[in-house]
Amino acid sequence: MVGYAFMGAAHSQGWRTAGRVFDLPLRPAMNAVCGRDATAVRAAARKLGWAAAETDWRQLIARDDVQLVDICTPGDSHAEIAVAALEAGKHVLCEKPLANSVAEAQAMVRAAEAALTRGQIAMVGFNYRRTPALALARRMVAAGRIGTLRHVRATYLQDWLVDPTAPMGWRLRREHAGSGALGDLGAHIVDLAQHLAGERLTGVSAVTATFVAERPLSDGGRGRVTVDDAALFTGRFASGALASFETSRAAAGRKNSLRIELNGERGSLAFDLERLNELSFHDQTEPADAAGFRRILVTEPDHPYLKAWWPPGHGLGYEHTFVHQARDLVQAIATGAPPEPSFADGLQVQRVLAAVEESAAKNSVHTPVPA
Numbered sequence: 001m002v003g004y005a006f007m008g009a010a011h012s013q014g015w016r017t018a019g020r021v022f023d024l025p026l027r028p029a030m031n032a033v034c035g036r037d038a039t040a041v042r043a044a045a046r047k048l049g050w051a052a053a054e055t056d057w058r059q060l061i062a063r064d065d066v067q068l069v070d071i072c073t074p075g076d077s078h079a080e081i082a083v084a085a086l087e088a089g090k091h092v093l094c095e096k097p098l099a100n101s102v103a104e105a106q107a108m109v110r111a112a113e114a115a116l117t118r119g120q121i122a123m124v125g126f127n128y129r130r131t132p133a134l135a136l137a138r139r140m141v142a143a144g145r146i147g148t149l150r151h152v153r154a155t156y157l158q159d160w161l162v163d164p165t166a167p168m169g170w171r172l173r174r175e176h177a178g179s180g181a182l183g184d185l186g187a188h189i190v191d192l193a194q195h196l197a198g199e200r201l202t203g204v205s206a207v208t209a210t211f212v213a214e215r216p217l218s219d220g221g222r223g224r225v226t227v228d229d230a231a232l233f234t235g236r237f238a239s240g241a242l243a244s245f246e247t248s249r250a251a252a253g254r255k256n257s258l259r260i261e262l263n264g265e266r267g268s269l270a271f272d273l274e275r276l277n278e279l280s281f282h283d284q285t286e287p288a289d290a291a292g293f294r295r296i297l298v299t300e301p302d303h304p305y306l307k308a309w310w311p312p313g314h315g316l317g318y319e320h321t322f323v324h325q326a327r328d329l330v331q332a333i334a335t336g337a338p339p340e341p342s343f344a345d346g347l348q349v350q351r352v353l354a355a356v357e358e359s360a361a362k363n364s365v366h367t368p369v370p371a
């Protein structure tokens with residue numbers, strides 16, 4: 001694994017746990033973690049459960065005991081590390097957004113497609129797909145339970161940038177993060193919308209804003225924010241269904257608020273990450289006198305991922321999405337099946353993000369998303 005902070009800790013939790021909950025065909029071994037600071041990476045290795053520490057990702061990739069490289073660094077290093085790892089014969093898991101630009105993501109897809117012919121798997125870390133309630137939602141959409149799709153409505157809101165004195169960091173610099181709330185949070189809801197709908201967005205119309213233009217640096221100076229604080233956009237799916245998206249890191253009181261609703265001709269589905277064990281379903285075909293949204297408690301053994309966990313009603317949390325991600329990746333490696341979400345799925349999300357930025361720069365003009 002490269003990087004050992006927020007996502008590094010979450011992925012470590014996934015790698016430690018997956019083989020103890022699920023019967024996996026292969027055993028994940030946490031052989032080495034990489035960071036740039038020798039003392040800090042050794043401490044992280046001890047805390048998170050990695051056997052060895054490296055200070056250069058190239059050394060990590062060169063190790064014979066490393067067969068899978070898990071990339072948990074900011075977006076500016078995803079493409080270089082992923083392409084090098086794939087060319088060195090390793091499987092790759094890469095955090096989202098896949099890259100900082102469409103061109104980088106295209107290079108990653110080329111490397112992943114060549115690697116797949118050699119039996120190597122490359123997956124992008126859209127972990128929310130692995131929330132059981134959202135996996136169930138996908139299953140219900142695919143089974144026709146909401147019929148022809150008309151609307152997807154998605155919001156992903158946080159509030160850690162409401163405070164104008166919140167410090168500068170890599171997430172606020174375009175050269176490190178690619179974009180702001182758009183790539184950080186918007187990437188998740190774009191992926192979820194396309195995944196749940198089972199089709200892609202063909203065009204978008206957007207507005208973006210940076211509310212606080214400069215922020216304090218650790219040396220006492222001030223640095224310019226070069227990414228968006230918020231992005232709002234509408235979109236059209238290939239089928240003609242409509243979508244709306246809102247993402248912000250300046251939405252006071254919203255900590256990690258991801259909500260998504262789908263409306264179809266036969267019914268609707270709604271999900272709220274703050275109640276992640278639940279899925280709301282309205283069946284439009286039921287008699288009107290007793291119809292309405294019902295709360296499905298997604299903790300039954302027949303629900304996705306749940307057979308391996310606790311008895312009904314006992315509930316899972318955020319971290320379990322990373323356990324499921326590790327489980328699905330190990331199974332893809334064992335069977336050689338093309339993984340989901342693939343690097344190609346990550347590229348498609350990247351194309352939507354680029355179209356959003358282009359539309360916002362052109363006064364919200366409707367901008368096509370190339371296939």
Ligand SMILES: NC(=O)c1ccc[n+]([C@@H]2O[C@H](COP(=O)([O-])OP(=O)(O)OC[C@H]3O[C@@H](n4cnc5c(N)ncnc54)[C@H](O)[C@@H]3O)[C@@H](O)[C@H]2O)c1
Binds near residue numbers: 004125127
């Ligand atoms: N799936 C999710 O829900 C989710 C949530 C948060 C972040 N992310 C993504 O995960 C990635 C990392 O974000 P984070 O929140 O963990 O960031 P972070 O700042 O908490 O951690 C980044 C880590 O990368 C290390 N790093 C940076 N450059 C490196 C290099 N060249 N070599 C080795 N290590 C390097 C840093 O030292 C640090 O350990 C980003 O792509 C981000 O968008 C995904």
